[in-house]
Amino acid sequence: MLDENILRRAFGSFMTGVTIVTASDDNGNPVGFTANSFTSVSMDPPLLLVCPGKHITFYDLFNTTTHFAVSILAEGQESVSNNFASGPEDRFEQVSWHRDSFGTPVIDDVCASFSCSVHHRFEAGDHMVLVGKILEFEQFERPGLGYSSNGYFSLSKEQQADTSSDKDVNGVTGMIVKYGDQILVLNTDSGLTLPAIQQQGRNGARSAMQQHIDELNLDIKLGPVYSIYDDKQNNHYTYFLANAASDAAKRVGQFIPVNQLDSNAFSDKAQATMMSRFKTEVRNKVFGLYIGDVESGDVHHTDTHQEN
Ligand SMILES: Cc1cc2nc3c(=O)[nH]c(=O)nc-3n(C[C@H](O)[C@H](O)[C@H](O)COP(=O)(O)O)c2cc1C
Numbered sequence: 001m002l003d004e005n006i007l008r009r010a011f012g013s014f015m016t017g018v019t020i021v022t023a024s025d026d027n028g029n030p031v032g033f034t035a036n037s038f039t040s041v042s043m044d045p046p047l048l049l050v051c052p053g054k055h056i057t058f059y060d061l062f063n064t065t066t067h068f069a070v071s072i073l074a075e076g077q078e079s080v081s082n083n084f085a086s087g088p089e090d091r092f093e094q095v096s097w098h099r100d101s102f103g104t105p106v107i108d109d110v111c112a113s114f115s116c117s118v119h120h121r122f123e124a125g126d127h128m129v130l131v132g133k134i135l136e137f138e139q140f141e142r143p144g145l146g147y148s149s150n151g152y153f154s155l156s157k158e159q160q161a162d163t164s165s166d167k168d169v170n171g172v173t174g175m176i177v178k179y180g181d182q183i184l185v186l187n188t189d190s191g192l193t194l195p196a197i198q199q200q201g202r203n204g205a206r207s208a209m210q211q212h213i214d215e216l217n218l219d220i221k222l223g224p225v226y227s228i229y230d231d232k233q234n235n236h237y238t239y240f241l242a243n244a245a246s247d248a249a250k251r252v253g254q255f256i257p258v259n260q261l262d263s264n265a266f267s268d269k270a271q272a273t274m275m276s277r278f279k280t281e282v283r284n285k286v287f288g289l290y291i292g293d294v295e296s297g298d299v300h301h302t303d304t305h306q307e308n
Pocket of ligand 1 (some may be wrong): 037147
Protein backbone atom coordinates (compact mmCIF):
# COMPACT_ATOMS: atom_id res chain seq x y z
CA MET A 1 0.00 0.00 0.00
CA LEU A 2 1.53 3.34 -1.05
CA ASP A 3 1.56 6.13 1.51
CA GLU A 4 -0.68 8.81 0.00
CA ASN A 5 0.90 11.72 1.89
CA ILE A 6 4.40 10.78 0.86
CA LEU A 7 3.27 10.21 -2.72
CA ARG A 8 1.68 13.67 -2.69
CA ARG A 9 4.97 15.15 -1.46
CA ALA A 10 6.89 13.22 -4.11
CA PHE A 11 4.59 14.57 -6.84
CA GLY A 12 4.92 18.03 -5.28
CA SER A 13 8.70 17.96 -5.60
CA PHE A 14 8.25 18.40 -9.35
CA MET A 15 8.42 22.17 -9.91
CA THR A 16 5.77 23.48 -12.26
CA GLY A 17 4.14 26.66 -13.43
CA VAL A 18 0.56 27.51 -12.56
CA THR A 19 -2.39 27.77 -14.96
CA ILE A 20 -6.05 28.70 -14.81
CA VAL A 21 -8.21 26.31 -16.84
CA THR A 22 -11.44 27.94 -17.99
CA ALA A 23 -14.62 27.20 -19.92
CA SER A 24 -18.17 28.52 -20.28
CA ASP A 25 -21.22 26.80 -18.84
CA ASP A 26 -24.46 26.26 -20.80
CA ASN A 27 -25.58 29.80 -19.98
CA GLY A 28 -22.29 31.29 -21.09
CA ASN A 29 -21.11 31.93 -17.52
CA PRO A 30 -17.33 31.66 -17.04
CA VAL A 31 -15.96 28.84 -14.86
CA GLY A 32 -12.38 28.00 -14.02
CA PHE A 33 -9.95 26.40 -11.61
CA THR A 34 -6.25 26.51 -10.83
CA ALA A 35 -4.18 23.66 -12.28
CA ASN A 36 -0.51 22.79 -12.38
CA SER A 37 -1.11 19.55 -14.30
CA PHE A 38 -0.55 21.41 -17.59
CA THR A 39 1.72 19.77 -20.16
CA SER A 40 2.54 20.73 -23.71
CA VAL A 41 2.00 17.59 -25.79
CA SER A 42 2.46 18.05 -29.54
CA MET A 43 3.47 20.69 -32.09
CA ASP A 44 1.78 19.07 -35.09
CA PRO A 45 -1.06 19.05 -34.45
CA PRO A 46 -0.67 21.58 -31.59
CA LEU A 47 -1.88 19.79 -28.47
CA LEU A 48 -1.74 20.34 -24.73
CA LEU A 49 -3.24 18.59 -21.74
CA VAL A 50 -4.49 19.33 -18.25
CA CYS A 51 -5.99 17.04 -15.62
CA PRO A 52 -9.19 18.22 -13.93
CA GLY A 53 -9.80 16.20 -10.75
CA LYS A 54 -13.13 14.56 -9.99
CA HIS A 55 -13.23 16.70 -6.85
CA ILE A 56 -13.66 19.97 -8.69
CA THR A 57 -17.10 21.59 -8.85
CA PHE A 58 -17.19 21.77 -12.64
CA TYR A 59 -15.82 18.31 -13.43
CA ASP A 60 -18.98 17.39 -15.38
CA LEU A 61 -18.73 20.58 -17.38
CA PHE A 62 -15.12 19.84 -18.36
CA ASN A 63 -16.27 16.31 -19.20
CA THR A 64 -18.76 17.64 -21.78
CA THR A 65 -17.48 21.01 -22.95
CA THR A 66 -16.30 21.32 -26.56
CA HIS A 67 -13.91 24.20 -25.80
CA PHE A 68 -11.67 25.29 -22.95
CA ALA A 69 -8.73 27.63 -22.41
CA VAL A 70 -5.54 27.50 -20.39
CA SER A 71 -3.91 30.71 -19.08
CA ILE A 72 -0.33 30.45 -17.80
CA LEU A 73 0.07 32.75 -14.80
CA ALA A 74 2.83 35.33 -14.58
CA GLU A 75 5.00 36.26 -11.63
CA GLY A 76 2.89 38.24 -9.14
CA GLN A 77 -0.37 36.45 -9.96
CA GLU A 78 -0.37 34.29 -6.83
CA SER A 79 -3.64 35.89 -5.74
CA VAL A 80 -5.25 34.85 -9.05
CA SER A 81 -4.10 31.28 -8.47
CA ASN A 82 -5.39 31.36 -4.92
CA ASN A 83 -8.68 32.83 -6.05
CA PHE A 84 -9.28 29.99 -8.53
CA ALA A 85 -8.07 27.30 -6.13
CA SER A 86 -10.17 28.01 -3.09
CA GLY A 87 -11.57 31.43 -3.60
CA PRO A 88 -15.08 32.81 -3.77
CA GLU A 89 -17.83 31.81 -6.16
CA ASP A 90 -17.54 35.10 -8.01
CA ARG A 91 -13.98 34.21 -9.01
CA PHE A 92 -14.17 36.14 -12.25
CA GLU A 93 -15.13 39.36 -10.47
CA GLN A 94 -11.80 39.31 -8.65
CA VAL A 95 -9.62 39.22 -11.76
CA SER A 96 -9.31 40.89 -15.10
CA TRP A 97 -10.27 38.63 -18.03
CA HIS A 98 -11.72 38.62 -21.54
CA ARG A 99 -13.33 36.16 -23.92
CA ASP A 100 -11.43 34.59 -26.81
CA SER A 101 -12.88 34.23 -30.35
CA PHE A 102 -14.82 31.16 -29.19
CA GLY A 103 -16.39 32.83 -26.16
CA THR A 104 -14.15 31.01 -23.69
CA PRO A 105 -12.92 33.14 -20.78
CA VAL A 106 -9.17 33.86 -20.69
CA ILE A 107 -7.27 35.54 -17.83
CA ASP A 108 -5.49 38.87 -18.53
CA ASP A 109 -1.84 39.81 -17.81
CA VAL A 110 -0.61 36.23 -18.09
CA CYS A 111 2.48 34.79 -19.80
CA ALA A 112 0.48 32.91 -22.39
CA SER A 113 -3.02 31.64 -23.05
CA PHE A 114 -4.25 28.83 -25.26
CA SER A 115 -7.77 28.50 -26.63
CA CYS A 116 -8.59 24.89 -27.36
CA SER A 117 -11.21 22.54 -28.71
CA VAL A 118 -11.35 19.19 -26.98
CA HIS A 119 -9.19 16.75 -28.94
CA HIS A 120 -9.48 13.81 -26.59
CA ARG A 121 -10.35 13.07 -23.00
CA PHE A 122 -10.26 10.03 -20.81
CA GLU A 123 -10.74 9.14 -17.18
CA ALA A 124 -7.52 8.37 -15.31
CA GLY A 125 -8.21 7.33 -11.73
CA ASP A 126 -9.51 10.29 -9.75
CA HIS A 127 -8.67 12.76 -12.54
CA MET A 128 -9.48 13.22 -16.22
CA VAL A 129 -6.82 13.71 -18.87
CA LEU A 130 -8.16 16.51 -21.04
CA VAL A 131 -6.27 16.96 -24.28
CA GLY A 132 -6.90 20.19 -26.15
CA LYS A 133 -6.18 21.17 -29.74
CA ILE A 134 -4.87 24.74 -29.76
CA LEU A 135 -7.02 26.92 -32.04
CA GLU A 136 -5.43 30.22 -31.09
CA PHE A 137 -2.94 31.42 -28.51
CA GLU A 138 -1.23 34.51 -27.11
CA GLN A 139 2.29 34.81 -25.74
CA PHE A 140 3.84 37.67 -23.71
CA GLU A 141 7.41 38.22 -22.50
CA ARG A 142 6.74 37.99 -18.76
CA PRO A 143 8.41 35.80 -16.15
CA GLY A 144 6.17 32.96 -15.06
CA LEU A 145 4.89 31.99 -11.62
CA GLY A 146 6.47 28.82 -10.24
CA TYR A 147 4.99 26.22 -7.92
CA SER A 148 6.26 23.27 -5.88
CA SER A 149 5.40 21.66 -2.58
CA ASN A 150 7.05 24.63 -0.79
CA GLY A 151 4.45 26.92 -2.30
CA TYR A 152 4.90 29.53 -5.00
CA PHE A 153 8.23 30.83 -6.17
CA SER A 154 9.48 33.38 -8.59
CA LEU A 155 12.80 32.76 -10.26
CA SER A 156 13.47 36.42 -10.94
CA LYS A 157 12.81 37.35 -7.27
CA GLU A 158 15.07 34.51 -6.12
CA GLN A 159 17.80 35.75 -8.44
CA GLN A 160 17.26 39.32 -7.26
CA ALA A 161 17.65 38.17 -3.65
CA ASP A 162 20.93 36.56 -4.54
CA THR A 163 22.55 38.78 -7.12
CA SER A 164 21.33 42.38 -7.12
CA SER A 165 23.99 44.70 -5.79
CA ASP A 166 23.98 48.06 -4.10
CA LYS A 167 26.99 48.71 -1.90
CA ASP A 168 25.33 51.63 -0.01
CA VAL A 169 22.60 49.37 1.22
CA ASN A 170 22.78 47.45 4.46
CA GLY A 171 21.48 43.97 3.77
CA VAL A 172 19.63 42.17 6.54
CA THR A 173 18.87 38.54 5.90
CA GLY A 174 16.71 36.54 8.23
CA MET A 175 14.87 33.26 8.33
CA ILE A 176 11.68 31.81 9.71
CA VAL A 177 12.82 28.36 10.81
CA LYS A 178 10.05 25.81 11.18
CA TYR A 179 10.40 22.61 13.11
CA GLY A 180 7.06 20.80 13.02
CA ASP A 181 4.53 23.35 14.26
CA GLN A 182 7.18 25.41 16.05
CA ILE A 183 9.39 28.25 14.92
CA LEU A 184 12.80 29.40 16.09
CA VAL A 185 13.00 32.78 17.88
CA LEU A 186 15.75 34.56 19.77
CA ASN A 187 15.02 36.23 23.11
CA THR A 188 16.60 39.65 23.50
CA ASP A 189 16.20 42.33 26.19
CA SER A 190 13.86 44.28 23.95
CA GLY A 191 11.74 41.30 22.88
CA LEU A 192 11.68 38.43 20.43
CA THR A 193 13.58 38.49 17.18
CA LEU A 194 14.12 36.12 14.27
CA PRO A 195 17.57 34.70 13.45
CA ALA A 196 19.15 37.26 11.11
CA ILE A 197 22.52 38.42 9.86
CA GLN A 198 23.80 41.57 8.18
CA GLN A 199 25.82 41.92 5.04
CA GLN A 200 26.96 44.80 2.87
CA GLY A 201 24.68 45.58 -0.05
CA ARG A 202 21.85 43.43 -1.30
CA ASN A 203 24.27 40.87 -2.63
CA GLY A 204 23.94 37.18 -1.99
CA ALA A 205 21.25 37.01 0.69
CA ARG A 206 20.79 33.28 0.21
CA SER A 207 24.48 32.42 0.12
CA ALA A 208 25.18 34.66 3.16
CA MET A 209 22.47 32.91 5.16
CA GLN A 210 23.63 29.49 4.01
CA GLN A 211 27.16 30.35 5.13
CA HIS A 212 25.80 31.42 8.53
CA ILE A 213 23.93 28.11 8.87
CA ASP A 214 27.06 26.16 7.92
CA GLU A 215 29.24 28.13 10.34
CA LEU A 216 26.89 27.36 13.21
CA ASN A 217 26.64 23.77 12.01
CA LEU A 218 22.83 23.86 12.12
CA ASP A 219 20.64 21.22 10.45
CA ILE A 220 18.53 23.91 8.79
CA LYS A 221 17.51 23.80 5.15
CA LEU A 222 16.71 27.12 3.49
CA GLY A 223 13.42 27.28 1.55
CA PRO A 224 11.90 29.96 -0.67
CA VAL A 225 12.04 33.72 -0.11
CA TYR A 226 9.14 34.78 2.12
CA SER A 227 9.53 38.53 2.34
CA ILE A 228 11.64 41.24 0.68
CA TYR A 229 11.36 44.86 1.79
CA ASP A 230 13.32 48.07 2.34
CA ASP A 231 13.12 50.68 5.09
CA LYS A 232 13.86 54.40 5.00
CA GLN A 233 17.28 53.89 6.63
CA ASN A 234 18.62 52.13 3.53
CA ASN A 235 18.26 48.67 5.01
CA HIS A 236 17.21 45.93 2.62
CA TYR A 237 15.54 42.92 4.27
CA THR A 238 15.22 39.43 2.87
CA TYR A 239 13.54 36.68 4.87
CA PHE A 240 13.58 33.04 3.86
CA LEU A 241 11.39 30.20 5.01
CA ALA A 242 13.53 27.36 6.38
CA ASN A 243 13.05 23.92 7.88
CA ALA A 244 14.99 22.39 10.78
CA ALA A 245 15.54 18.62 10.68
CA SER A 246 15.64 18.50 14.49
CA ASP A 247 15.33 20.87 17.44
CA ALA A 248 19.15 21.10 17.65
CA ALA A 249 18.95 24.82 16.77
CA LYS A 250 17.53 25.46 20.24
CA ARG A 251 21.12 25.99 21.30
CA VAL A 252 20.99 29.33 19.46
CA GLY A 253 17.40 30.24 20.34
CA GLN A 254 14.09 28.83 21.42
CA PHE A 255 11.39 26.91 19.54
CA ILE A 256 7.87 28.24 20.19
CA PRO A 257 4.65 26.65 18.88
CA VAL A 258 3.32 28.92 16.15
CA ASN A 259 -0.15 29.06 17.71
CA GLN A 260 1.33 30.34 20.98
CA LEU A 261 3.41 32.99 19.28
CA ASP A 262 2.51 36.56 20.19
CA SER A 263 3.57 38.57 17.16
CA ASN A 264 3.48 41.75 19.28
CA ALA A 265 6.32 40.30 21.36
CA PHE A 266 8.70 40.93 18.46
CA SER A 267 10.80 44.02 19.11
CA ASP A 268 10.90 45.00 15.46
CA LYS A 269 7.59 46.28 14.06
CA ALA A 270 8.18 44.90 10.56
CA GLN A 271 9.03 41.45 11.99
CA ALA A 272 5.87 41.64 14.15
CA THR A 273 3.76 42.35 11.06
CA MET A 274 5.47 39.59 9.11
CA MET A 275 4.98 37.06 11.93
CA SER A 276 1.34 38.00 12.29
CA ARG A 277 0.93 37.24 8.57
CA PHE A 278 2.91 34.02 9.00
CA LYS A 279 0.61 32.85 11.83
CA THR A 280 -2.46 33.41 9.68
CA GLU A 281 -0.87 31.67 6.75
CA VAL A 282 0.12 28.63 8.84
CA ARG A 283 -3.48 28.41 10.04
CA ASN A 284 -4.86 28.66 6.51
CA LYS A 285 -2.06 26.59 4.98
CA VAL A 286 -1.62 29.50 2.59
CA PHE A 287 1.77 31.13 2.06
CA GLY A 288 2.69 34.30 0.29
CA LEU A 289 5.62 36.34 -0.89
CA TYR A 290 5.74 39.93 0.41
CA ILE A 291 7.49 42.53 -1.70
CA GLY A 292 7.50 46.16 -0.67
CA ASP A 293 8.74 48.45 2.06
CA VAL A 294 8.28 48.46 5.81
CA GLU A 295 4.88 50.11 5.62
CA SER A 296 3.31 48.90 2.44
CA GLY A 297 3.76 46.34 -0.25
CA ASP A 298 2.08 43.44 -1.93
CA VAL A 299 1.37 40.20 -0.18
CA HIS A 300 0.76 37.57 -2.78
CA HIS A 301 -1.21 34.96 -0.92
CA THR A 302 -0.64 31.49 -2.08
CA ASP A 303 -2.14 28.09 -1.53
CA THR A 304 0.02 25.11 -0.72
CA HIS A 305 -2.53 22.68 -2.10
CA GLN A 306 -0.54 20.16 -4.06
CA GLU A 307 -1.60 18.33 -7.13
CA ASN A 308 0.56 16.35 -9.48
C1 LIG B 1 -1.03 25.31 -7.62
C2 LIG B 1 -2.29 24.48 -7.70
C3 LIG B 1 -2.39 23.51 -8.66
C4 LIG B 1 -3.56 22.76 -8.79
N1 LIG B 1 -3.64 21.84 -9.78
C5 LIG B 1 -4.79 21.15 -9.96
C6 LIG B 1 -4.93 20.26 -11.07
O1 LIG B 1 -4.03 20.10 -11.89
N2 LIG B 1 -6.10 19.58 -11.18
C7 LIG B 1 -7.14 19.75 -10.31
O2 LIG B 1 -8.17 19.13 -10.48
N3 LIG B 1 -7.03 20.59 -9.24
C8 LIG B 1 -5.89 21.30 -9.06
N4 LIG B 1 -5.77 22.17 -8.02
C9 LIG B 1 -6.87 22.29 -7.08
C10 LIG B 1 -8.03 23.10 -7.64
O3 LIG B 1 -7.61 24.33 -8.18
C11 LIG B 1 -9.03 23.37 -6.52
O4 LIG B 1 -9.49 22.15 -5.99
C12 LIG B 1 -10.18 24.23 -6.99
O5 LIG B 1 -10.79 24.81 -5.88
C13 LIG B 1 -11.18 23.44 -7.76
O6 LIG B 1 -12.23 24.27 -8.12
P1 LIG B 1 -13.63 24.25 -7.36
O7 LIG B 1 -13.38 24.96 -6.04
O8 LIG B 1 -14.53 25.02 -8.26
O9 LIG B 1 -14.04 22.85 -7.14
C14 LIG B 1 -4.63 22.95 -7.89
C15 LIG B 1 -4.51 23.92 -6.90
C16 LIG B 1 -3.35 24.69 -6.81
C17 LIG B 1 -3.24 25.77 -5.77
